[in-house]
Amino acid sequence: MKNILKSTAIAALMFISLTSMAYEPSTSLIKGSEAKSLVFKMAATAKGTVVSLSDAKANTLFYDDVTDKNYAKSFNLNNLEAGTYFLKVKDDAQSVVYTFEIEDATVKIIRKEVSKKTNVFDTDGKKVHLNLTNSDLSAVDIKIINEENAKVFAETLTSQPSIAKTFNFEKAIKGDYIISVKDGKKVYYQNVSVD
Known part of the structure; x- marks a missing residue:
């Protein structure tokens, strides 16, 4: 004792x-179980965290204000054309940008960039x-x-x-x-x- x-x-x-x-909130982006899918996970989010998906022309395809402490989202990318896309996570402390490409029936994660604010x-x-x-x-x-x-x-x-x-x-x-x-x-x- x-x-x-x-x-x-x-x-x-x-x-x-x-x-x-x-x-800092931890984030991960991995290939999903289906051919053209991605799974995004984030733990310990801050208030005011925004998750968005956009194409190379800056068109917003998905936008979400995150309110849960732990957040997960599966993206089915079957209807998207071949090209470069960006998954962005922003809060008061940092910005995380995942760049990925869609080619034929495959998705390739190119890089993750973290910018601390x-x-x-x-x-x-x-x-x-x-x-x-x-x-x-x-x-x-x-x-x-x-x-x-x-x-x-x-x-x-x-x-x-x-x-x-x-x-x-x-x-x-x-x-x-x-x-x-x-x-x-x-x-x-x-x-x-x-x-």
């Missing part, structure tokens, strides 16, 4: 003394640094949850024009973690995996 309490206290001190880490988070190995300018001095909520959605760390900072914290996951329990930082209407995420 003493060892369990000691381990819990050490883990809590690690998160309190070194605070900073970010989770902010440099709030910076990673250094298993350490995540948070640097946030809070010019309006609003309350900033920082939370870390594990893969079972259990809250590992929570803190609310008020009236601080600049927030700089470091979260150290070097000795954390194995698993996946999500750091969320809510600054007014903006929410920033960072994923952390501990092996």
Whole structure:
């Protein structure tokens, strides 16, 4: 019992003394089971996430405002002509663009481009640094949850024009973690995996 309490206290001190880490929504696009299909999955979405599909002429073929925390969509591409298409995922923190081509009865994923809209988070190995300018001095909520959605760390900072914290996951329990930082209407995420 003493060892369990000691381990819990050490883990809590690690998160309190070194605070900073970010989770970005994780996305994946894979070929579906049918010849001309794709399956898109996204975990830990932010409010205001938009998923869209467009062709090379910038015609929007699909558009969805994502409200679920975890999102999945299967695309049947049988009715599309041969050519280049783009699946775009945008939120306040980043933009992800998958480029794929349709040729005859096959779909080929060419590339994935990620553009971060902010440099709030910076990673250094298993350490995540948070640097946030809070010019309006609003309350900033920082939370870390594990893969079972259990809250590992929570803190609310008020009236601080600049927030700089470091979260150290070097000795954390194995698993996946999500750091969320809510600054007014903006929410920033960072994923952390501990092996």
